Amino acid sequence: MTAVLRGPDLDRGRVAHSRPSLLLAGDEVVFAGQPVAVVVATSEAAASDGAALLDVEYEALDSVDSLEGAETDEVMVWPHGTPTAASSQAGLHGAETSSSDSGSASNVDERRVFERGDVEGALSGAHVVIDRTYRNARVHQAYLEPHAVVAVPGVRPGEVTVHTSTQGQYVVRAEVAGALGLRERDVKVVPMTVGGGFGAKYGILDALVAATALHVRAPVRMVLSRTEDMLTTTPTPETSIRVRLGVDAEGRVSALDVRAVIDNGVFRFGHAGIVATVIGGMYRCEHVRIETVEVLTNRAPVGAYRAPGVPQALFALESSVDEAARALGLDPLEFRLLNAVDGGDLTGTGRPWPDIGLRACLERVREHPLWRSRGSVPFEGVGLAVGGWPGGFSPAGAVCRVDSDGTVRLHVGSVDISGVHSSMVLIVAETLGVRPEDVEIVQGTTDSGPYAPASGGSQVTISLGGAVLDASRQVREQLRDLAAAHFEAHRDDVELEEGRARVRGVPAREVTFGQLAQLGERLPGGPGPVVAEGRASLKGGAPGFTAQLVRVRVDPDTGVVTPLEAVAVQDVGFAINPLLVEGQMHGGTAQGLSFGLYEGLRYEGGSVTTANFLEYVFPRALDLPTLEAVMVERPSEHGPFGARIVGEPPITAGAAAIANAIRDAAGVRVTALPVTSEMVWTLMRQEA
């Protein structure tokens, strides 16, 4: 054993206000799974032995263990105010605080209301009102690779290099620098290949490992065990969402009233905007009121998980929409088409959607054989639900150059979490007229990579794609100029294809891109090497919508639900790499079904009781139904080549589709996730 470090050893006078900024506990532990000490040793076995020797004495304090308990404020998670990025140490230790130091002392971190029209009036005038409250358990991202970080102190004091499995290296750099009080230039992040992120790989351990490495002045490697990972990282929140949905006699949605209570754990998160945007933005409705209540509890802080908050929100909305259609005797698809939003209609926060393809997805489902031929086999049913996600978009840069052997190199600062860099290669290949295998992508570090946003929010393709397109177009023009000079021809007559330049009408003469690159590198007084920096900054997003069907069988004896077949229709704008898009649709759809049918962290008190893969349920390949991905391509006005966001929409509809399929198959309405066989069995018994 080399060292044992406790909170004060690493304390740099900064207040932990988020999971990434959390180092070691001081004299209070606020959630089960919070790191309290670090044991450094020269082997993992010795570190395990050392950790086993630590004897931590805990005195149990009152805690807030549930979402219900939080709102009452009988026990405070943060009696002296909720820590924020601007919190001071003094304020949180009970000294006089100003309002900018911390939030008020309440477990209700933020309450927001998004309102238009007169909801109560509209509800009282509605022909049918569906009033239900939905719950879901916390779901963990359950990536196969647990969090893993190596931090290496630099030559100069205060410098550190962090090798990490992350979705966003610039985010990690900012988190580490902020938590440790370092300059960003002193923190170098080297992003490693990511073995699954789904929103959770944004720097949970990096500050702690960097601080430890700086303290012991030696490289430090930390790899979480599965159980540690499931206890100390950031799942998606448990929510309780009440929906009151009013529909008029013609089947038009007339009122929507939502109250969503979201348990963010010990730290602030901010799910309100996205939950409201989506839950109030799927159907046209004049009278809308959405109240979001984000509460704090003494549980591990939540974090991003593929379309944060939206599977929960749409489980609630789409279950209620299904019930409304049933109450009116309307076909659930036609009911949705009658009410579904289009470009220009409002989101739940009152902003107009750009051009979107929700209706196009529903129209495609209407033609699908699974919908048209849905039958009346006893205890089998088909569920329909829609989903969507606005998606992120950010400025980004990229560098493209051609080497003397003709290899095209693309330098990016983005992290490839899903094969997304293959789309960048295709953009370069398409623009320059080279084979994809002649394009090499070079992923830079925070020191070397051109800036790119984190690989989250489904945005890499649309955000970075424009920069790559810009850089490769410039390279194309440079090649054209070099070729024109070489052939003594007009540049407009130069054609580029298959890695070669020719003059139109003179097919016998050609020069390779490699030769052109050599000309650029060697010609004194010439234009210079073939290299260009591209950048892009989209004016608007490219939201993606989906409509999904799932067919299930319910075992009347046991309540076991078996998904038999799933169809995901998604508007992808333009599929730059169709294979990759299809893979994202498969994976996201599977995760959505799993959100509905399998996954949920279970707690006793504030502690997770299912922090391992023996007890945390998720589907094996054999548990998944046949998945069919159907792409709709309605070009986005903003994305390169008309591409839309792809990664997150497919997870958003599955839980609701499962619930609606169970309703169709067994006549019972589940209102809590994940749906267990016992839950369905109990409901069927009550029904009988």
Add this chain to the structure above:
Amino acid sequence: MYTTEFDYHRAGSVQEALALLAANPDAKLLAGGHSLIPAMKLRLASPPALIDVSKVAGLRGIRLEGVEVVIGAMTTHRDVEFSDVLRAACPLLSQVAPLIGDPMVRNRGTVGGALAHADPAADYPASMLALGASMTIASTSGERTVPADEFFTGMFETAVAPGELLTEIRVPAATLGEGQAYEKFAHPASRYAIAGVAAVVRTQGGSVSSARVAMTGAGYHAMRLTKVEEALVGQTPTPEVVEAAVRGAVSPDELLGDHFASAEYRAHLVEVQARKAILRALGSAG
């Protein structure tokens, strides 16, 4: 995850294993290791020494001995799964083995290891009870035989005493008119049994002459469902009779419950699995 440090001994014979056990009273016996090693890595178990019995001569194999099938304790689940002897003489175990773990577990895990570990959710125990198997247990003072009914004494507890080694399992070969079946309701994550029921039913002249039905997974240890057995014997086994026989097979008070399956639900699942197992056993009676 790393275990604490431990000594490792490999026994070549039963005598050597027993001598090592006597010399290392706190040692654990290592068979396939698929329960013990994970427990050690999680530091739920930290034995100072392991005595590896997986290579003990003569403990691996399946043979017919008169009217009994003898299964060496170190026979792997895979050996059981693909045994022609068992398929003919004890089809129940041929059904059970492929439901255990995954191929890697089945290639390493052993029948004796699983029985001696006595996980309350393991598959074999119910089958051994239904088959009326007997266990041969060796110690320095000789061998003794314990019937399955007296073998499973509690959660992770068996009749094997300190210093003893389970060496073989003897199973009566199936007779004419006998049918065997195992029905498992698996936990969706661990795939261990939440309710597994094994049934061995014999019919003669259209009525049930004997029935042994046992469950695993739902309670603290595997146990016979004697009320079900009594309700079947002497009856013409129609679906209605079977349905009535399994009703109230076990009381929720005797069962475990957790967030995935309450005791009440487990009691229901035992009824469902018992009905399926009995009907399938009846259908397969030769």
